[in-house]
Amino acid sequence: MRYVFGLIFLLSVLCSEAKQMRINILDELNTRKMSFSPQQCDYSMILNEDKIIAVKQQDVITLSYIGKSQVHIIKNGISVGTYKKIVFSSEDSLPSFKLSITLPKTKVAVYEDVLEVQAYDGELYLFNLVEMPHYIAGVLESEIGNVRYEELLKVQAVISRTYALKHIDRHKPEGFELCDKVHCQVYHGKSRFNPAIKPAVDSTGELIVVDESLQLIEAVFSANCGGQTTNSEDIWSKQRSYLRSVCDTFCITEKQAFWEKRIPKSQWLAYMSKKLNKPVSDPCLIHISDRKVLLPCYEISYKDLRGDFKLRSTFFDIDEDGDMIVLKGRGFGHGVGMCQEGSTRMAALGYHFTDIIKLYYTNVQVVDARDLNLE
Ligand SMILES: [Zn+2]
Numbered sequence: 516m517r518y519v520f521g522l523i524f525l526l527s528v529l530c531s532e533a534k535q536m537r538i539n540i541l542d543e544l545n546t547r548k549m550s551f552s553p554q555q556c557d558y559s560m561i562l563n564e565d566k567i568i569a570v571k572q573q574d575v576i577t578l579s580y581i582g583k584s585q586v587h588i589i590k591n592g593i594s595v596g597t598y599k600k601i602v603f604s605s606e607d608s609l610p611s612f613k614l615s616i617t618l619p620k621t622k623v624a625v626y627e628d629v630l631e632v633q634a635y636d637g638e639l640y641l642f643n644l645v646e647m648p649h650y651i652a653g654v655l656e657s658e659i660g661n662v663r664y665e666e667l668l669k670v671q672a673v674i675s676r677t678y679a680l681k682h683i684d685r686h687k688p689e690g691f692e693l694c695d696k697v698h699c700q701v702y703h704g705k706s707r708f709n710p711a712i713k714p715a716v717d718s719t720g721e722l723i724v725v726d727e728s729l730q731l732i733e734a735v736f737s738a739n740c741g742g743q744t745t746n747s748e749d750i751w752s753k754q755r756s757y758l759r760s761v762c763d764t765f766c767i768t769e770k771q772a773f774w775e776k777r778i779p780k781s782q783w784l785a786y787m788s789k790k791l792n793k794p795v796s797d798p799c800l801i802h803i804s805d806r807k808v809l810l811p812c813y814e815i816s817y818k819d820l821r822g823d824f825k826l827r828s829t830f831f832d833i834d835e836d837g838d839m840i841v842l843k844g845r846g847f848g849h850g851v852g853m854c855q856e857g858s859t860r861m862a863a864l865g866y867h868f869t870d871i872i873k874l875y876y877t878n879v880q881v882v883d884a885r886d887l888n889l890e
């Protein structure tokens with residue numbers, strides 16, 4: 516039954532042709548004055564869900580917060596009146612607009628689809644109601660804009676879509692779905708600079724990643740796993756069936772595969788003694804061939820060592836050189852889920868995007884909701 520509800524959810528979210536995301540944008544700017552201008556298309560301006568005014572390609576609309584949750588609207592230098600809520604929407608097939616924030620700070624950006632402006636709490640709140648593929652393309656350009664490998668862009672498109680749908684209720688109490696910051700996914704508006712992004716996003720249609728129970732996965736990743744990823748419960752308290760430790764031979768030749776840190780032996784032993792609450796003289800020199808949770812000699816976790824000595828990963832050997840302890844480490848980051856350098860290498864070698872996803876996430880399926888059979 517749970518599966519059926521999961522499927523119904525997926526179908527209801529994904530099969531609606533015009534799934535729009537409601538993204539709160541540029542909130543950090545505390546906008547009090549801004550202007551809107553269409554980009555080679557026409558828009559309509561809907562005032563308080565009541566009055567409609569045409570906005571042509573060459574028009575410039577200026578909105579100023581004037582207190583008491585009211586916005587003064589000027590069209591091409593002529594006052595239109597004061598309203599609380601303004602929506603800009605277009606009948607064009609691919610509408611986009613330029614947004615210029617002028618008070619208190621200055622910022623110019625281009626977005627697609629619909630803009631909603633609401634005045635309250637002393638400022639203008641901006642919401643971009645954006646078609647899912649446009650949103651995903653914008654996220655990809657904001658987060659990994661310089662990537663050219665088609666299969667890697669497809670991996671990221673599928674993962675970004677999965678993430679968006681999994682967290683769609685995150686900001687519900689605030690009246691929108693996702694913010695445009697790293698808290699949700701970084702989104703700076705329309706994808707305009709990397710021509711490889713749009714075809715990659717479009718080619719993945721409505722694909723998402725689900726676990727064995729057909730639940731959307733938490734698609735976490737880190738920079739370089741050092742050749743072996745980490746079980747989720749070894750780093751965080753949560754155990755996830757798809758976040759298992761797997762071998763990764765693709766990242767071990769990459770930039771962040773190895774690191775080294777030297778620590779005075781006296782400091783190392785003092786740390787151990789304090790941690791164990793007893794004198795320690797054995798520095799626990801050890802070579803490990805796979806990831807461990809605890810040091811083999813003492814009840815001290817690699818996770819604690821990483822935090823306390825600010826190490827790049829929890830995957831390292833312990834060696835000595837005179838009166839120094841030398842930590843010889845592998846990878847960079849928590850190591851759970853997808854390995855960025857490994858997945859990039861796989862894409863460069865021509866692996867299909869579903870093979871990349873399935874290497875790093877265990878027992879998952881890449882599914883298109885339209886193909887799911889409810890029976
Ligand atoms: Zn957020």
Ligand SMILES: [Zn+2]
Pocket residue numbers: 739740741742743763765766767854855856857
């Ligand atoms: Zn890796």
